[in-house]
Amino acid sequence: MHITHKASRLLLRRKTWFIGIFQATLVSCSLIVAWLLRFDFSLPYRRILVLGLPVLLLARIATMACFGLFRGWWRYVGVRDGLDVLKAVGAGSLLFWIAMRFAFKAIGFPRSIYLLEALLTAGLLVGVRLLSRALAESVQEDLSSNKRVILIGAGAAAQTILREIRRPSSGYVALGCLDDDRSKVGIRIHDVPVLGTVDNLPSLVTSQSADEVLIAVPSATGAQMSKFVSICNEAKVKFRTVPALKDIIAGQVTVSQLREVSLEDLLGRERVQIDLASVRRQIADRTALVTGAAGSIGSELCRQILHYGPARLICLDQSETGLFFLRLGLDGRSNGAEVTYRVGDICDSERLRSLLLEFRPEIIFHAAAYKHVPMMELNAHEAVKNNVLALVSVLSLAEEASCKSFVLISSDKAVNPTNIMGATKRIGELIISSRPTTGMRCVSVRFGNVLGSSGSVIPVLKEQLRNHHTLTITHPDIKRFFMVTAEAVELVLQAFAIGDHGDILVLDMGEPVRILDLARSLIRLSGKSEQDVEIRFTGLREGEKLKEELFYEHEKVLPTSCEKVKRTNGSLRDWSELCHQLEELRASMSVDGAEPVRAKIKEIVSEYTFQEVPATKRAGEVPAEVRMKKAAGHD
Ligand SMILES: NC(=O)c1ccc[n+]([C@@H]2O[C@H](COP(=O)([O-])OP(=O)(O)OC[C@H]3O[C@@H](n4cnc5c(N)ncnc54)[C@H](O)[C@@H]3O)[C@@H](O)[C@H]2O)c1
Numbered sequence: 001m002h003i004t005h006k007a008s009r010l011l012l013r014r015k016t017w018f019i020g021i022f023q024a025t026l027v028s029c030s031l032i033v034a035w036l037l038r039f040d041f042s043l044p045y046r047r048i049l050v051l052g053l054p055v056l057l058l059a060r061i062a063t064m065a066c067f068g069l070f071r072g073w074w075r076y077v078g079v080r081d082g083l084d085v086l087k088a089v090g091a092g093s094l095l096f097w098i099a100m101r102f103a104f105k106a107i108g109f110p111r112s113i114y115l116l117e118a119l120l121t122a123g124l125l126v127g128v129r130l131l132s133r134a135l136a137e138s139v140q141e142d143l144s145s146n147k148r149v150i151l152i153g154a155g156a157a158a159q160t161i162l163r164e165i166r167r168p169s170s171g172y173v174a175l176g177c178l179d180d181d182r183s184k185v186g187i188r189i190h191d192v193p194v195l196g197t198v199d200n201l202p203s204l205v206t207s208q209s210a211d212e213v214l215i216a217v218p219s220a221t222g223a224q225m226s227k228f229v230s231i232c233n234e235a236k237v238k239f240r241t242v243p244a245l246k247d248i249i250a251g252q253v254t255v256s257q258l259r260e261v262s263l264e265d266l267l268g269r270e271r272v273q274i275d276l277a278s279v280r281r282q283i284a285d286r287t288a289l290v291t292g293a294a295g296s297i298g299s300e301l302c303r304q305i306l307h308y309g310p311a312r313l314i315c316l317d318q319s320e321t322g323l324f325f326l327r328l329g330l331d332g333r334s335n336g337a338e339v340t341y342r343v344g345d346i347c348d349s350e351r352l353r354s355l356l357l358e359f360r361p362e363i364i365f366h367a368a369a370y371k372h373v374p375m376m377e378l379n380a381h382e383a384v385k386n387n388v389l390a391l392v393s394v395l396s397l398a399e400e401a402s403c404k405s406f407v408l409i410s411s412d413k414a415v416n417p418t419n420i421m422g423a424t425k426r427i428g429e430l431i432i433s434s435r436p437t438t439g440m441r442c443v444s445v446r447f448g449n450v451l452g453s454s455g456s457v458i459p460v461l462k463e464q465l466r467n468h469h470t471l472t473i474t475h476p477d478i479k480r481f482f483m484v485t486a487e488a489v490e491l492v493l494q495a496f497a498i499g500d501h502g503d504i505l506v507l508d509m510g511e512p513v514r515i516l517d518l519a520r521s522l523i524r525l526s527g528k529s530e531q532d533v534e535i536r537f538t539g540l541r542e543g544e545k546l547k548e549e550l551f552y553e554h555e556k557v558l559p560t561s562c563e564k565v566k567r568t569n570g571s572l573r574d575w576s577e578l579c580h581q582l583e584e585l586r587a588s589m590s591v592d593g594a595e596p597v598r599a600k601i602k603e604i605v606s607e608y609t610f611q612e613v614p615a616t617k618r619a620g621e622v623p624a625e626v627r628m629k630k631a632a633g634h635d
Contacts (some may be wrong), residue, residue, distance in 0.1 A: 002324050010370045011352065011363065016070045017073075018145050018164060019063065019069075019070050019071075020064075020070050020556050021490070022071065022128075022290045023060075023064060023125065024060070024061060024071075025402060025462065026121065026124045026125060026128065027056065027057060027060045027117075027121050028053060028057065029120075029124070030117050030120035030124055031049070031052070031056055031113070031117050032049075033120055033466065034113050034116035034117040034120055034371040035049055035113065035608070037116055038110060038112050038113055038293050045110070048107050048108065048109060049300065051104070051107055052104075053402060053552055055099050055100060055104065055224065055528060056092075056096050056117070056506065058100060058230070059092045059093075059094070059095040059096040060088075060089075060092040060121065062092070062095065063088045063089075063091040063092035063093065063095060064088045066091070067084045067088035067091070068084060068086065069084065069085065069087075069088055069125070077129040077130065077133045078190070078191035079188065079191065080191075080402065081124055081129060082129075082436055085122060085129070086122060087125050087134075087285065088125075089118055089121055089122040089125065090547070090561060090630060092118075092121075093114060093118040095115070095119075097114055098153075098347050099238075105529050111442055118141070127145050132136045135220040136549060145169060146170075146171055146172055147172050147173070147211045147212050148172075148173050148175055148208065148209060148211045148212075149165070149172050149173070149174055149175065149210060149212045149213065149214050150174075150175050150176055150177070150178060150195070150201065150204060150205065150208065150210045150212075150213050150214075151174060151176070151177040151178070151192075151213075151214050151215075151216045152177075152178050152179075152201070152213060152214070152215045152217060152228055153177065153178075153179060153195045153215065153216035153217040154177040154178070154179035154181070154184045154187075154189055155179075155216070156400075157215070157216040157217065157218050157242050157253045158177050158189060158216040159189055159190065160253045160254070161216050161242070161253060161255060161258075162174055162177075162189055162190040162192050163190060163256060163335070165255065166190060168175075168450055169376070172254065174192045174210045175192075175195075175204075175210055176192055176193050176194065176195035176204070176208070177189060177192060177193070177194045177195065177216075178194070178195060178196055178197060178198050178200060178201060179194055179197065179198070179202070180197050180198050183245075184196065184501070186600070187200045188564065193630070195208075195220070197523055198227070198231055198321040200236040200366050201213065201231045201232065201234075201235050202231065202234050202236075205235040205236075206235075207473075207624075211237075211238070212237065212238045212239065212240065213228075213235070213238070213239040213240075214239070214240055214241070214242070214258060215228050215238050215239060215240065215241035215242065215261065216241075216242050216253070217241075217242075218242050218243060218244055219244075219255060220241075220244075220265070222265070222266050222267050222405075222582045224548075225241070225261065225265045225266050225435075226266050226521065228241075228261075229261055229521075229524050229525060231523065232483060233524050233527070233529070235468060238267065239261065239276075240258045240260060240261070241258065241259065241260075241261045242257060242258060242260060242263075243259065243263060244265065244336060245256050249307045249537075260525070262521060262525070263299065263451060263452075263458060263518065263521060263525065264451055264452075265481055266521050266525075267451065267483075267484065267513070269543075271465075273563075274490050274491070274494040274499065274562060275494065275498075275561065276368050278494075278497040279308055279493045279494060279496070279497045279587055280308045280309065280499065281497075282405070282496070282497050283305060283308035283309065283310050283363065283493075284308055284309040284310065285309065285310070285311045286310055286311060286362045286363055287310065287311055287312040287313075287314070287359060287361045287362050287363070288305050288310045288312070288313050288314070288361055288362070288363040288364070288365065289313075289314040289316060289356075289359065289361035289363070289364045289365070290302050290313070290314070290315055290316065290364075290365045290367060291304070291316050291317070291346055291364065291365070291366050291367060291368035292316075292317055292366070292367035292368030292369060292409075293315035293316055293317045293320045293322075293323065293326055293341075293367070294315070294317035294321075294322025294323050294326045295317070295322070295367055295368070295453075295454065295552025296450060296453035296456075296485060297367045297409055297453070297485070297488070297489065297492075298315075298317065298365070298367040298368070298380045300485045300486060300489040301365050301367060301489055301492065301493075302315055302326065302330060302335065303329070303333065304486070304489050304490065304493060304630045305365075305493070306330065306333055306334060306335045306337055306339070307335060308493075309335055309336060309337065310337045311337060311338065312337055312338045312339075312340065312341070313334075313337050313338070313339045314340045314359050314361060315327075315330075315340065315341045315342070316337065316342045316343075316344050316346075316355065316368070317341075317342065317343065317344075318344065318345045318346075318367065318368070320343050321582065323341045323342075323343060325576055326341070327339075327341055340349075340359070342355055346386070346390040346391075346394055347385055347390045347512040349393045349397065352393070352397050353397050353400070353401075353426065356397050356398060356400070356401035356403070356542070357400075357401055358411060360401050360402060360403075361398075361403055362403060362404045362405065363403070363404065363405045363406075363407075363496075364394070364396060364398050364403055364405070364406045364407070365407045365492075365496070366391065366406065366407065366408050366409060367391075367408070367409040367426070368386070369386060369387045369388060369409070369424075370383050370386050370421065371380060371411070371421060372421070372455060373413065373419045373421045373422070373541070373543050373544060374542060374543065374544070375542045376419065376420045376421040376543075377419055377421075377470070377541075377542045377543050380420045380594035380598065381589050381594070381597060382598055383420045383421055384424055384585060384601075385589070386424075386584075387421070387424035387425060387427075387428060388424050388428060388431075388582070388585065389582075389586060390429045390606070391408065391428050392430060392431060392582060395431070395440075395442070396436060397535050398440060399437070399438060399439075399440045400464060402439075403440050404439070404440060404441065405440070405441045405443075405496065406432075406440055407443055407444075407445060407496045407499075408428050408429070408432050408440075408442070408443070408444040408445070409444075409445060409448040409492065410425050410428060410444040410445060410447075410504070411425045411447070411448075412446060412448040412449075412481060412509075412548040412549065412550050413418065413425055413548060414426035414428070414429055415446075415548065415549045415550060415551060415552055415606075416549060416607045416609070417588070417605060417607065417608045417609075418543050418608075418610065419542070419543050419544070419610070420543065420594070420597075420598070420610075421472070421543070421606075422543075423601045423605050424601070426607075426608070427582075427585075427601070427604055427605060428444065429444045429504050429571060430571055430573050430578060430604070430605075431578065431582075432444045432502065432504075433502045433503075433504065433569060433571040433572055433573070434571070434573040434574070434575045434578050435500075435574055435575060436575055437501055437612060438623060441499070441500070441501045442501055442502065443495065443496065443499035443500070443501070443503045443504070444497075444503070444504045444505070445491075445492045445495045445496070445504075445505045445506075445508035445549065446482025446504055446505070446506045446507070447481070447483065447488055447491070447492075447506070447509060447550075448480060448482065448483065448484050448507075448509045448512075448548055448550070449480050449481060449483070450483055450484070450488045451482055451483065451485060452486050453485065457480070457515055457518070458518065458522070461473075461518070461519050461522055462522060465522055465523065465526050465528075470533075470534040470535070470536045471519050471523075471534070471535045471536070472535075472536050472537075472538050473515050473516055473519060473535060473536075473537055473538070473596065474515075474537065474538050474540050474541055474544060475537060475539070475540050475546060476516050476537055477514065477516075477546055478514070478516075478540070478544075478547075479512040479513060479515070479546065479547050480512055480513060480515060480516050480546075480548060481509035481510070481512050481513075481548060481550065482509070482512075482513050482518075482554065483507070483509055483510075488507060491507045491562070491564055491565055494562045494564075494565055495507070495560075495565045497561075498560050498561055498562060498565065500567075502569050502572065503567050503568075503569050504555075504558075504567070504569060504571060505560070505565050505567055505569050506565070506566045506567075506568060507553065507564065507565060507566075508563070508564040508565070509550065512547060512548070516535070519535060531596075536616070543610065551568060552607065553630070555568040556568055556569075557569075564601060574593070578604070578634065581600070582604075584600055584603075585597065585600040585601065587603065588600040593628060598610055600630050
């Protein structure tokens with residue numbers, strides 16, 4: 001590495017010397033030709049000529065160096081380089097004139113030579129550059145095979161991309177940039193013109209025969225990105241984007257980072273500012289355990305927790321394959337922590353006790369749960385067992401193992417639940433708020449859907465789109481809150497850091513998004529038009545709501561130190577009464593059928609509403625796949 005660096009420096013120095021000597025020769029030639037022109041093609045007063053030449057060369061070399069004319073790379077010469085030549089020649093002539101007039105006034109240098117030589121030198125310096133560029137282009141690789149691209153954006157990212165595109169064998173030819181800042185229209189960036197605003201794209205794609213559009217706006221908001229995608233679709237041109245600002249490593253954009261536009265880009269919102277120090281303070285050098293570590297939320301929690309330097313991280317999940325992939329993903333990212341993977345079921349209290357006593361975690365993030373609404377409607381007992389009874393047991397075992405903080409991952413489906421899954425999450429929140437503690441701080445964090453989580457609407461729609469199937473949505477007006485997983489988990493960590501015992505911390509999810517609009521965005525991102533893809537509405541599934549809510553009407557919404565995290569704690573119940581109800585709920589599970597369980601849940605969560613399920617549709621009597629029908633709805 002060191003040798004290569006040294007060798008390239010040596011080469012560069014040689015190249016600079018060569019360029020310097022070559023240009024000095026051109027200046028000398030200019031002076032002689034000027035002399036010949038001035039004196040009818042003869043060379044009189046040779047002594048003056050010979051004395052003047054070194055002074056001229058010194059003046060020219062000094063000013064050419066000042067204006068960077070020894071740099072080379074003439075194959076990329078542009079208007080700016082031409083201007084630099086003119087400035088250097090002007091300044092050099094002035095210096096030469098001053099020197100001859102005041103320092104060597106005895107010599108009596110012919111006045112017209114100043115002008116003639118300057119014109120010839122400028123002409124030669126510009127000429128060789130243009131010639132060099134023309135030659136380079138004629139012997140360069142066949143540009144016709146390069147992709148003809150238009151850039152959206154004329155800022156710093158576009159400049160970097162253009163600089164890379166100019167490199168030989170980049171495979172691209174930049175036709176121009178577009179920018180909605182009208183003051184930039186007409187200027188040139190690295191000799192590439194800013195052709196107009198983004199609205200001009202469709203006509204420019206046709207007139208310039210562009211093959212692709214590169215979106216070079218890393219700071220684009222979701223709305224801006226949606227506009228770019230619409231316009232590219234209208235122009236029927238392929239498009240790619242540079243990564244979002246937050247994903248750019250080391251502040252540099254490169255052509256190799258260009259990627260397809262994703263739904264996250266369209267939903268992208270401003271970067272959340274979280275108080276890193278407070279999160280780090282609570283995690284660094286501690287032992288943390290994540291249940292459901294292999295799941296969508298759990299795995300992102302593991303990734304982000306490692307970032308804050310825990311002493312140890314225990315990843316617990318009942319899915320062996322899930323843990324296998326989690327381990328692959330976390331490989332090399334431990335950040336000095338000892339990462340342990342354990343297969344285990346949270347319903348197995350003996351296994352859990354031995355794990356907790358072995359590792360004695362100081363923090364537990366509880367993300368293990370069943371979450372699919374229609375599936376849990378068919379398996380009410382399992383939902384209660386996993387999401388409620390196991391939680392009660394995890395909490396007491398955690399306290400027994402001297403755990404200091406416990407975070408329950410809740411869901412917006414816990415608010416006014418219309419299904420078993422949501423109702424069990426609500427009972428979880430009630431347990432966390434009401435359970436007396438002997439030193440373990442317990443909080444729930446409630447939020448809506450995260451984009452692309454396992455089995456959720458986006459992956460289902462994407463798969464249907466990929467397989468050219470009809471897109472199925474349960475209802476044209478169904479809306480859900482959406483957040484990018486990484487952002488939701490950042491806020492979960494922030495909520496963990498600031499929550500007080502019993503708090504329900506609710507993440508600000510922005511405005512709910514219509515699933516139909518998401519499907520349309522996915523169609524556009526795939527490069528198809530809505531006419532090419534059929535969308536079918538399959539009807540709301542059991543327990544599915546048109547809209548989710550983030551708060552109960554009776555809940556007081558309180559601010560926290562983080563703008564995007566709200567606090568509510570109006571859910572306190574009498575703990576012994578709640579325990580009694582939970583015992584009754586457990587007992588109801590020994591009776592066949594879901595109705596007794598639903599009735600008991602209703603006693604605990606009075607806001608829970610449900611429709612009586614016809615006998616033919618009860619658990620075990622109807623194959624799940626018939627009822628699921630892969631309709632993309634809520635989760
Ligand atoms: N995904 C979302 O959009 C979203 C949004 C808000 C809240 N949540 C909540 O976050 C939690 C996790 O959701 P997810 O999307 O990560 O789900 P997921 O299904 O991707 O992950 C859950 C993980 O928990 C594990 N698990 C389940 N039961 C277990 C048990 N008994 N013992 C051990 N491991 C068990 C599963 O194997 C799985 O790996 C759920 O409570 C869900 O309601 C999810």
